[in-house]
Ligand code: FES
C-alpha cells in the first residue's frame with residue numbers, strides 16, 4: 001500500500017498524531033479509523049450537512065475534506081461538544097425540545113448550531129433557519145430544531161451572565 | 162409540554178444528540194472487507210458479456226461474484242419473489258446489480274467496480290404504465306402470465322354506474338402523483354460475517370429483521386435459523402428499508418469472505434438509482450352528487466407504476482382503493498386498480514402506502530365539486546364526512562372514533578383559518594395568497610389475511626431493574642421510547658429502571674415489521690400483557706418474602722413491592738437476586754383484531770384488505786405565490802389529528818410535523834425528473850427535499866379521541882399526516898391564483914401559465 005503521511009492536530013481537545021494514506025477523506029479517518037462516528041455520511045457531496053465538524057471553530061463538511069487538510073488544525077466533532085453525562089447546552093436542548101427523531105442529522109445540526117451561536121449568540125427564528133439551511137433533516141420538519149437552538153441560546157446567555 | 166412529556170422525555174434523544182448512539186452505519190469492525198455492486202446503468206437489456214478479470218486482478222480485491230455464484234433461488238421479494246439478487250441474463254431497470262465485489266478497502270472496491278466490463282444488448286423499454294398495458298408493449302417479465310399487468314383489483318359497493326347516471330352533478334378528473342424518494346439520511350447499509358459456528362451474523366439498517374431472515378434464506382438457499390439479524394436504531398426508513406436493500410447482497414458477500422466481517426454501504430446516488438420509491442400513480446375518477454352537495458357515487462380507475470419488481474405494489478394499490486373514497490359518506494362506489502410492470506425504478510413501501518395517491522384524487526374531486534356547486538370546500542366536506550357507525554367507500558364500518566368532521570372543525574377554529582381574509586389582504590405587492598383545507602385518513606395495521614402480531618419479552622434483571630426486548634425497529638418514530646413509557650407506567654417504575662434491547666432475532670421475539678402505523682399499537686399491547694404478567698409474578702414472589710397470604714393487596718412502587726397492611730416492603734433488587742433467570746422473564750403476545758364481516762369485494766386481495774382501525778386528520782395550508790417568478794412559499798401549515806389517546810404529546814407532534822414536511826416536499830419540491838427510466842434528479846443537488854428555509858412552523862392540533870383496544874388508548878398515527886399538504890396546497894393555489902392543480906409536484910411554470918404568463 002502507498003506511503004502514509006503524519007498529521008498533527010488537536011482532536012476534541014487532545015493533541016493527536018495520525019498516520020494516514022494521502023487521498024483519504026477526513027470523514028473516513030474520523031469514522032472508520034478513530035471510531036468517532038457522530039459525524040455521519042449521507043451524501044458525500046456537500047449537500048446534506050450530516051458530516052459537519054468544527055475546524056478552528058468554524059463548521060466544515062468532513063466529506064469534502066481530505067484528512068491531510070486537518071493537519072495543524074483544532075478539530076471538534078459532536079463527541080467533543082459534550083457527552084450524555086455532560087452535554088453541551090445545544091445537545092441538551094435538542095434532546096429536551098423534541099428536536100431528535102431518527103437522530104441521524106442531529107450531530108451535524110448541533111455542530112452547525114454551535115457555530116451559529118458562537119457568531120450570533122442571540123439569533124431570531126429566521127437566522128436560525130438560515131444558519132441550518134445546509135443541514136437536511138427528513139424527520140422533523142425543522143420546527144422543533146429551531147425551538148431547540150433558540151432555547152440553547154437562552155441557556156448559554158444565562159450561563160454567561 | 163404538559164403532563165406525561167415532562168416525566169417521560171424520549172429515552173433515545175440524548176444519546177443521539179451527543180453522537181453516542183451507534184447506528185448500523187457506525188459499525189466498522191477493524192479489518193473488515195468492503196462490498197459493493199456494479200449496477201446496470203441501462204433500463205432494459207440482455208447481458209451479453211460480463212468481463213470481471215480486470216476487477217479480480219485489482220490489488221486488494223478478495224472476490225468478484227456474478228449470478229453463477231448465487232446459491233438458492235436468486236429471487237428476493239416480500240410476497241412475490243421476482244427480483245434477482247444478481248442479474249444473469251437480463252436487466253430490467255438501471256439500478257439492477259450484475260456483479261458483486263469484495264475488497265480490502267473502499268478505494269480498492271471503487272477501482273475494481275470501475276473495471277468491470279459489462280456488455281448489454283438493449284431491449285425496448287416501457288416507461289409509461291398505461292403504455293405498458295398495451296397488448297404489443299415489450300414485456301418486462303416475458304414469463305409473467307399477465308404480461309405487464311402485475312396486479313389488478315376491483316372494489317365495489319352498491320350500483321355506482323346507475324347512481325352516477327342519476328346524479329344532478331358530476332365532476333371528473335385525471336390526477337397524477339409523482340414517484341418519491343424516501344431520502345432517509347442513513348444510507349442503506351449493513352455489516353455481516355459467517356461465524357465459525359456457521360451463523361450468518363448481520364447488523365442491518367432494516368425495518369423488518371425477522372422477515373429478512375426468510376428473504377435471505379429463500380434467495381440464497383440457506384436455513385433461516387442460521388441467520389441472525391440485528392437492527393439498531395435506524396437513521397430514517399419511512400418504508401424504504403422494508404424489504405431487502407443490502408441484505409441478500411451482503412449475505413452473499415459474507416458467505417464468500419472466509420469468515421471476515423464485510424460491510425456494504427450504498428452511496429446516495431446508488432440509493433436514488435436502486436432504492437425503492439413511492440409509486441407514481443395516475444387516477445381517473447368521477448364523483449357524483451345531488452344538487453345540495455350530498456355525495457352519491459364515485460367511480461374510476463387507479464394505475465400504479467410498479468417498476469420492474471413487485472415489492473408490495475399489489476398491496477399498496479389495494480390500500481389506495483380502500484381509501485379512494487376518502488373519509489366521506491358515498492353510497493355507491495366502483496373503483497378499479499392496476500399495477501403495471503415498467504422499466505422505471507422499483508416501486509415500494511413509503512409512508513402513506515398508496516393512500517397518499519388516492520387521497521389526492523378524492524380531495525381534488527371534492528374541490529372540483531365545491532367549485533361546480535359554488536360551495537365552500539370545507540362546508541362540503543363537513544356535510545359529507547363519514548360519521549361513527551357509517552360504512553366507508555368499500556362497505557366497511559371502521560371502529561368508532563373521532564373522525565374527519567372533528568378534525569376539520571379543529572382546523573377551522575385556528576386563526577390561520579378564521580383570520581385568513583385579513584392575511585390574504587396583507588399580501589405584499591406582486592404576490593397572491595390563498596388558503597386550503599382538506600381531510601385525511603389512514604388505516605392502521607396489516608389488515609385481513611395475515612396476522613398483525615407481535616410477541617414481547619420483558620426481563621427483571623438480577624439488579625431489580627427491567628429489560629425490554631424490543632422487536633420492532635425504531636426508525637426514528639420513537640416507538641422504542643414509547644415502550645419504556647408504557648412499561649414504566651404499567652409497572653409503576655421510573656423510566657430509568659428500564660433498559661431497551663434493540664431488535665435482535667437471537668434474543669427478541671418475532672413482531673413483524675416497523676410499518677403500517679402498527680408498531681406501537683401491536684407491540685405495545687403485547688408488552689403491556691408482559692407487564693401484567695410481570696406485575697402478578699412480582700406480587701406472588703414478594704408475597705413469599707413478606708409472608709403475605711393475599712398477593713393481590715401488594716403494591717408496586719419504584720424499586721419496591723410493599724404490603725400496605727403491614728408496611729413491610731421487599732426491594733425489587735432482592736427479588737431479582739433471588740429468582741432464577743427463567744423466573745425473571747415474562748412473555749406475552751398480541752394480534753390486532755380484523756374486520757369481522759368483510760364485504761364481498763376486493764376479492765383479488767388475499768393479503769392486507771380490508772382494515773378495521775383508522776386515524777384521521779385535517780390539514781390547512783396557506784400559500785403565497787410570487788406573480789413574477791411563479792414560486793410558491795408555504796406561509797402556514799396547521800394539521801389536526803385524531804389518533805386515540807395521546808401517550809406523548811411530543812411524540813405525536815413529531816410524527817405529524819415530519820409527515821407533513823414529507824407531504825409538502827412531494828407537493829412543491831421533489832421532482833424526480835424521470836425520463837426513459839432514468840431519474841434526472843438522481844442526487845441531492847437535483848432532488849430537492851425541503852430545507853429549514855422552505856418550511857413554516859407546522860402547528861399540530863390534537864383532537865380528543867380514544868381507542869379502547871389500544872395500548873393506553875392510543876392508535877397508530879405515523880402515516881396519516883403525510884396526506885394533507887398535497888391537496889391542501891392545491892386548493893390554496895386555486896384560491897390564490899385560480900390554478901387547477903391536477904399533478905404534483907406543482908411547478909413555477911404551472912403558476913405562471915395560470916397567472917397568464919409573464920407580460
Ligand atoms: S455527507 Fe457531507 S454534506 Fe452530506
Ligand code: FES
Nearest residue numbers: 102105137138139
Ligand atoms: S431526525 Fe432524522 S433526519 Fe433529522
